[in-house]
Amino acid sequence: MERARRRTMALTGAVTEDDLVAQHSPLMSPLVWDLAHIANQEELWLVREAGGRPGLRPDLDHLYDAFRTPRADRPALPLLGPAEARAYVAEVRSQTLEVLAAADTSPDQQERLLADGFVFGMLAQHEQQHDETMLATHQLRQGPPVLDAPEPPQAPADAAALPPEVLVPGGPFTMGTSTEAWALDNELPAHTVDVPAFWLDTTPVTNGAYLEFIAAGGYRDPAWWTPEGWRHVQEEGLEAPQFWSRDGETWVRRRFGHVEPVPADEPVLHVCWYEADAYARWAGRRLPTESEWEKAARHDPAGGRSRRYPWGDADPGPEHANLGQRHLRPAPAGSYPAGAAPSGARQLIGDVWEWTASDFAPYPGFEAFPYKEYSEVFFGPEYKVLRGGAFGVDEVASRATFRNWDYPIRRQIFAGFRTARDAGPGEGAAAEHTRRPGGEGA
Numbered sequence: 001m002e003r004a005r006r007r008t009m010a011l012t013g014a015v016t017e018d019d020l021v022a023q024h025s026p027l028m029s030p031l032v033w034d035l036a037h038i039a040n041q042e043e044l045w046l047v048r049e050a051g052g053r054p055g056l057r058p059d060l061d062h063l064y065d066a067f068r069t070p071r072a073d074r075p076a077l078p079l080l081g082p083a084e085a086r087a088y089v090a091e092v093r094s095q096t097l098e099v100l101a102a103a104d105t106s107p108d109q110q111e112r113l114l115a116d117g118f119v120f121g122m123l124a125q126h127e128q129q130h131d132e133t134m135l136a137t138h139q140l141r142q143g144p145p146v147l148d149a150p151e152p153p154q155a156p157a158d159a160a161a162l163p164p165e166v167l168v169p170g171g172p173f174t175m176g177t178s179t180e181a182w183a184l185d186n187e188l189p190a191h192t193v194d195v196p197a198f199w200l201d202t203t204p205v206t207n208g209a210y211l212e213f214i215a216a217g218g219y220r221d222p223a224w225w226t227p228e229g230w231r232h233v234q235e236e237g238l239e240a241p242q243f244w245s246r247d248g249e250t251w252v253r254r255r256f257g258h259v260e261p262v263p264a265d266e267p268v269l270h271v272c273w274y275e276a277d278a279y280a281r282w283a284g285r286r287l288p289t290e291s292e293w294e295k296a297a298r299h300d301p302a303g304g305r306s307r308r309y310p311w312g313d314a315d316p317g318p319e320h321a322n323l324g325q326r327h328l329r330p331a332p333a334g335s336y337p338a339g340a341a342p343s344g345a346r347q348l349i350g351d352v353w354e355w356t357a358s359d360f361a362p363y364p365g366f367e368a369f370p371y372k373e374y375s376e377v378f379f380g381p382e383y384k385v386l387r388g389g390a391f392g393v394d395e396v397a398s399r400a401t402f403r404n405w406d407y408p409i410r411r412q413i414f415a416g417f418r419t420a421r422d423a424g425p426g427e428g429a430a431a432e433h434t435r436r437p438g439g440e441g442a
């Protein structure tokens with residue numbers, strides 16, 4: 001929670017007071033709304049619900065209820081100003097620390113919100129997710145750069161020689177989790193899914209590959225698009241990822257206030273689901289399903305079980321994945337060999353969110369917890385699932401079971417994709433096919 005708070009303060013402290021209250025895009029809240037909303041959720045769930053205290057400002061609930069007012073209308077609300085919001089954030093936190101000091105967070109605690117400290121984990125993830133949203137607001141904001149971070153490491157020596165795709169063997173695996181203490185309701189419960197063998201891109205699709213799609217007239221040929229996608233491309237006049245523009249013969253992009261040539265070896269970013277889907281069809285491939293993605297990221301064929309991360313059960317380190325806003329861009333394709341999955345696929349965690357072919361749906365046995373608005377109200381065909389997290393995702397919300405979802409037209413999120421294809425007869429049909437999966441965890 002302290003890590004999240006440092007990030008919140010850095011993201012809101014980097015801009016002027018005017019920028020804090022301004023709306024930088026109708027898709028986003030003013031940053032000062034996110035700031036007070038973070039505190040309001042903390043007050044609701046930690047101070048009042050878990051702590052059993054009366055709370056500080058119940059009168060603010062309606063202003064910071066994300067379901068009551070759409071983002072576009074939030075600037076018109078009588079919101080707390082920057083100084084008031086910062087004071088509110090600090091007051092809530094001091095009560096939270098008192099609740100934490102007194103709480104029994106042992107695993108056998110009967111109150112489910114407190115067992116294993118779930119509600120503290122939930123709020124840390126919530127704040128980090130708003131930090132990611134605020135990072136997207138920074139990207140949409142016009143003006144000179146205000147954020148700074150070191151460049152990601154250069155691609156390793158073997159990156160250029162990696163096979164373009166890896167084989168994920170067929171057979172059942174354990175999807176979802178019943179053992180992660182801080183997993184959110186939509187990741188539960190663990191269940192067996194039989195996934196036939198398939199080929200998956202070794203790395204996310206790069207800008208260089210995506211430029212070939214653009215140069216081949218991909219945006220002008222309806223053959224590659226679903227009917228809805230084609231209508232959307234026409235209506236919006238899309239011809240490249242968001243934040244890209246032409247400078248003579250070259251494509252440049254705007255990234256947190258910097259305008260720079262599009263780097264060919266970096267995973268493509270700021271494409272919507274329709275663009276990812278069209279590229280895949282143009283390439284003679286398809287997007288992976290959500291269960292294919294999770295199998296590639298978690299299943300260990302040698303051990304016969306699902307792990308927490310592609311590299312094993314250890315928490316992510318800087319050698320595994322580009323997470324935590326450590327850098328302000330994806331790392332070159334082929335980076336992080338220490339974070340590779342058993343199949344050899346790299347960068348499944350971190351760098352860019354990856355669009356999947358799947359709609360957001362509940363797992364068998366789903367139960368809403370702690371409230372329906374966390375996930376349940378979003379289930380259905382209007383949302384597509386994204387997996388794997390991006391450079392702006394914190395490790396607390398980066399486990400390989402974590403599910404994200406958004407409308408197929410959205411591009412301001414830090415999303416890219418990789419593609420897949422079915423394996424041929426006999427490919428990847430390991431003896432494993434007849435074995436039962438060994439569950440998850442150690």
Ligand SMILES: [Fe+2]
Binds near residue numbers: 066
């Ligand atoms: Fe929220």
